Amino acid sequence: FLSSEAKKFLEKYLEENIENLLKETRSKGTADSVKNSLINRAVVIDGQYNKTHSYKIYSFDKINKFGEELLAKGDTKFSEISKNVQPDDLATIIYTSGTTSDPKGVMLIHSNFIHNIRVTPPTQRLNKEDRWLSILPSWHIFERIAEYCALSTGASTAYSKPFKQVLLPDLKSEKPTVMVSVPRIWESVYKGVMDNVKKGSTLQKTIFNWAIGIGEEHKKAEGILNNTLPLFDQADYTPEEITQAKKTVKSLGWKYRLADKLVFKKIREVTGGELRFAISGGGALLETVDLFFNTVGIMVCEGYGLTETSPVLTARNPENYIMFTVGPPLPEVEIKIVDKDDYNKELPNGEVGIVLTKGPMVMRGYYKNEEKTKEVIKNGWFNTGDLGKKTYNGKYLKLVGRIKDTIVLRGGENIEPHPLEDRLKECDYINMVIIVGQDKSRLGALIVPDFEALKIYTEKENIEYKNIDELINHPKVISLFQKEQKRLISKEHGFTPYETVMGIALLPNEFTMEAGEMTETLKMKRFEIHKKYKEEIDRICG
Incomplete structure (x- = not known):
């Protein structure tokens, strides 16, 4: 069953990528069959639908009733299928977005997904009481793993769209505790806040700028004391820096609380007022945007991953919230930084190089493309193609670019x-x-x-x-x-x-x-x- 938007996307995707799909599948019949089945058999379950056609349209409640009736009759087909599925069986083929070249079919097995589903909820402190707000396309790997994690914890999910005229009302009405997002969303919210400030009175601008100035200074000092500011060139802050940070936190304490009451609380209300944290992935978060939301008390946990790694490799979490980084690796995920001219040479912490990764989340390979697979996976290590560096203590990763860019x-x-x-x-x-x-x-x-x-x-x-x-x-x-x-x-x-x-x-x-x-x-x-x-x-x- 597909929403009308998913159906439109898949039809458009097939139109634009049919040549690549034919090359990959070696079969025109396969591609035509998929395309025709989408056009003729997709069931629309959201919004209004045209009743003049011959398609059978079922409501979601009706589908649930069918399931209940089958269970009551002792139907065990689903259970039997699940028993026959092995961890190393192919689960899906997902085509990469093709930001720098033609898309490639990524083969992911069940154990790839299971790793993320198993380790992400406890790492991110997810629970059944959470209310998720989904704004990403349901076919994207990032959104898929988010939905799997929500389902695995028994949490509820509401669906929205990444457009402010839809998203902002949904945030207020649904009051999510967790939201999966991309940097562009937070950049838009940040710009929206700044645009509103510019339209305000001189007094409003003065209060806002004062609050942000106090907030940033307070948060940076807190970061030194709580080790939430990353260090790349030294193991720790100097005694003088720590002493000054303590003085700053103490002297600005009451001012920060006032700034929170006058300004920051109102900004948090834009998210519904109950957001525990948002997870941001699919691109780098601007440092100015990162600092801004940290200052106003909206925790944006930046993460990092690729389709080829099912997808999450690293992520900040409430207990490891290190600004300007993509957080620590998930359990069982290995990360190393190597010289871009010599992949056998691992670089010291703090130096920029190519990010390699190893673990149970790495794909089986590219569909019908063994040559490309061998290029990116050597001795079990997957070459992400991203440029990054580790913090001085080696615990956290910061991305700085992409080698192909x-x-x-x-x-x-x-x-x-x-x-x-x-x-x-x-x-x-x-x-x-x-x-x-x-x-x-x-x-x-x-x-x-x-x-x-x-x-x-x-x-x-x-x-x-x-x-x-x-x-x-x-x-x-x-x-x-x-x-x-x-x-x-x-x-x-x-x-x-x-x-x-x-x-x-x-x-x-x-x-x-x-x-x-x-x-x-x-x-x-x-x-x-x-x-x-x-x-x-x-x-x-x-």
């Missing part, structure tokens, strides 16, 4: 785009950004402006325009973004001269799933974006 300029310089993109996204006028420049003489940035913030700026500066195209090509607007990138990407902020973004192109529309530019977890498909905006990239990168 590394940009190599014509002069041979290697540049990781993610730190640059994260920095630029701190700009109030930037909604989305992708750094480009592979095989070019210089770096460029494709920028989707935050048009709401930009509108306020144009009114203030008396900039006139008739449409979006005129706006994004206006000399004063282009100059604004050039000044902002120079302010944010500079030597003072730790960037090298060749990381300077020399050219920018402002785009009129957001990157979307519908246009094939974003994955289901709202990550940019760099390969597709590069193809679509080739002319702009050639123009700005030289």
Whole structure:
């Protein structure tokens, strides 16, 4: 049984990826059969449906009644099937999102899933009293494991959508205690809060800025005392730093409580007021966003994983809430960092390299693609393709980029785009950004402006325009973004001269799933974006 949206997605996915599926399955009949069965036999169980067709439509209550009747008759078919399933039997084939290349069929066995289901609930302190809010597509590996974990603990799940006009009312009405999400959601909530502050009175802005300043200082000091701030170059904070942190926490205590009452409590109410924590995965959380939600008292437990690892490898949890990291490995998961030029050379803690992992969650391999499987799995270690480093004590992981995303300029310089993109996204006028420049003489940035913030700026500066195209090509607007990138990407902020973004192109529309530019977890498909905006990239990168 499929919801109408799942049916639409699968039909669209088959249309766009039919060529790859035919290559993988070696059978046109197989792909056609799947496609036709989706079109003709999918049962819609949400919303209204057209009663003029010949399909049989069953309500969810009716389906439950069928099950009860079968059980009453002593039907044991389901139990018999479960007895015949072995841990190493194939459970599913999931095609990767293809952010940098064509999708590959990931073969996951039952024991892969069972590992995550077995170790995640106790690690994250999940229980049957929890109320989950689901906003991700049900076919995505991250959402699937979340649903399995909720089911395994006996918790309830409400379903929403990752759009503020739907999500915000659902948060208030459902009052979830746990929410599985992606960074883009938290970036949107953060921007929404900031936009509302800008529209407020001078007094409201002053109170908000005071509260955030006090809150951040208090939380950073607390982090030193509670060891919730990561250390990469030293084992511990100095006695002087600890003494100062104690003084800060003591002196700001009453101010922080006042800030919580005046500001932070109201922000927490946006989530329904009962959220114990959210789990964020599918991409890196901006440090500014991470610090903001930690400051206001919303615990966002950032995690890390891949389809090939079923999916979760590491995750912060209420007892190991280390900011700016993706937390410790789950039980039975091994992580090591190796030299990107020599995978046999394991690097010391604190140094950046390729993330390798080993354990019961690693896939069997890629469907009908032994060559690709051997490329990524060697001696039991799976090459994630991600760049990361461990904290000084080796307990926690921080991601810094992806090896396939590394940009190599014509002069041979290697540049990781993610730190640059994260920095630029701190700009109030930037909604989305992708750094480009592979095989070019210089770096460029494709920028989707935050048009709401930009509108306020144009009114203030008396900039006139008739449409979006005129706006994004206006000399004063282009100059604004050039000044902002120079302010944010500079030597003072730790960037090298060749990381300077020399050219920018402002785009009129957001990157979307519908246009094939974003994955289901709202990550940019760099390969597709590069193809679509080739002319702009050639123009700005030289």
